[in-house]
Amino acid sequence: xxxTDKQIERYSRHIILEQVGGTxxxxxxxxxxxxxxxxxxxxxxxxxxxxxxVGTIGIVDGDNVDLSNLQxxxxxxxxxxxxxxIRSAEAKMLAINPETRVKTYKQWAKADNxxxxxxxxxxxxxxxxxxxxxxxxxxxxxxxxVPFSHAGILRFDGQLIxxxxxxxxxxxxxxxxxxxxxxxxSCSQAGVLGVxxxxxxxLQATEAIKYLLGLGDLLTGTLLTYNALxxxxxxxxxxxxxxxxxCGENPKITELRDEEQVVCDLDNCEC
Amino acid sequence: xxxxxxxxxxxITDTLTIxxxxxxxxxxxxxxxxxxxNGQILKRSEFETTKLKGDDKVEFLYYMGGGTCL
Ligand SMILES: [Zn+2]
Numbered sequence: 001x002x003x004t005d006k007q008i009e010r011y012s013r014h015i016i017l018e019q020v021g022g023t024x025x026x027x028x029x030x031x032x033x034x035x036x037x038x039x040x041x042x043x044x045x046x047x048x049x050x051x052x053x054v055g056t057i058g059i060v061d062g063d064n065v066d067l068s069n070l071q072x073x074x075x076x077x078x079x080x081x082x083x084x085x086i087r088s089a090e091a092k093m094l095a096i097n098p099e100t101r102v103k104t105y106k107q108w109a110k111a112d113n114x115x116x117x118x119x120x121x122x123x124x125x126x127x128x129x130x131x132x133x134x135x136x137x138x139x140x141x142x143x144x145x146v147p148f149s150h151a152g153i154l155r156f157d158g159q160l161i162x163x164x165x166x167x168x169x170x171x172x173x174x175x176x177x178x179x180x181x182x183x184x185x186s187c188s189q190a191g192v193l194g195v196x197x198x199x200x201x202x203l204q205a206t207e208a209i210k211y212l213l214g215l216g217d218l219l220t221g222t223l224l225t226y227n228a229l230x231x232x233x234x235x236x237x238x239x240x241x242x243x244x245x246x247c248g249e250n251p252k253i254t255e256l257r258d259e260e261q262v263v264c265d266l267d268n269c270e271c
Numbered sequence: 272x273x274x275x276x277x278x279x280x281x282x283i284t285d286t287l288t289i290x291x292x293x294x295x296x297x298x299x300x301x302x303x304x305x306x307x308x309n310g311q312i313l314k315r316s317e318f319e320t321t322k323l324k325g326d327d328k329v330e331f332l333y334y335m336g337g338g339t340c341l
Contacts, residue, residue, distance in 0.1 A: 129336055130336060131336060134336075152335025152336055153335060153336075154335045154336060159333075159335055174305050174307075174312060174332055175305050175334060178334075179303050180302050190336075223332065234278055236307070236330050236332070239312075241312045243312075243314070
């Protein structure tokens with residue numbers, strides 16, 4: 001594959017980087033990244049990966065755009081309220097870069113569909129919004145051996161870690177399963193500063209691009225935490241856990257299953 | 272004695288267990304925290320029994336939901 005004149009112009013600020021160059025750009029164009037969840041984290045990740053020239057971007061989401069999403073899910077615009085998130089996201093990624101091959105999956109990630117989807121991809125971005133889905137992505141990526149970026153945001157805090165399954169610390173090495181339902185803060189108490197999704201989702205996209213290009217140091221075995229109020233970024237070194245139920249010495253989880261969804265206890269939850 | 276809790280130096284006088292440290296650090300929902308002690312993740316059942324020593328490095332790691340609400 002060689003770059004066209006238009007591509008050389010479009011990606012010139014990448015190509016001029018010694019560590020990327022034409023070869024690196026061609027690698028990106030031949031790469032496939034899957035984004036699970038077209039929400040706060042998936043939005044900036046999708047936009048930047050499309051702009052960067054990642055050749056194939058898959059997007060999984062079963063939801064429609066809600067007015068309360070727009071405060072942070074910047075891939076969706078006011079006119080998209082009510083539309084399928086995957087369609088809205090696809091349209092914006094193609095508007096930025098019509099060369100992108102966008103594959104859409106209008107479904108919720110579940111134990112019976114996720115492995116088939118992720119096995120076609122080089123890297124996965126976990127942009128899901130609940131614990132059941134986060135453990136599912138972690139486990140599915142482990143079984144399929146697909147590297148991924150895990151992230152979470154809450155109030156003024158965000159964190160992310162990159163996992164090379166079977167080689168580096170996974171989500172279950174740190175948290176062996178979802179928290180008890182009664183411990184999960186209800187939606188009305190929680191909330192999130194919208195721009196936090198932009199910070200953390202963009203960092204996830206950075207990790208994807210670094211992985212695809214083999215550049216720099218990935219956030220493997222390292223949780224990066226960020227607090228928007230103190231503006232502190234901290235790296236917490238996390239070793240693999242020999243007692244991890246998934247990737248430890250005596251794994252208890254040997255096949256993919258859905259964790260019970262931890263739901264809000266409020267009747268009028270708007271999440 | 273000195274402890275390093277989430278990167279901050281913390282002075283404690285008595286020997287504390289992990290559970291007691293969680294209380295002292297005013298962690299509202301300990302069920303939402305995983306604890307790493309000197310590079311090793313502790314089992315939840317060890318919170319009550321594990322006593323801290325001087326210069327221990329403790330990390331409280333929080334569950335964080337995601338892009339939408341939790
Ligand atoms: Zn693990």
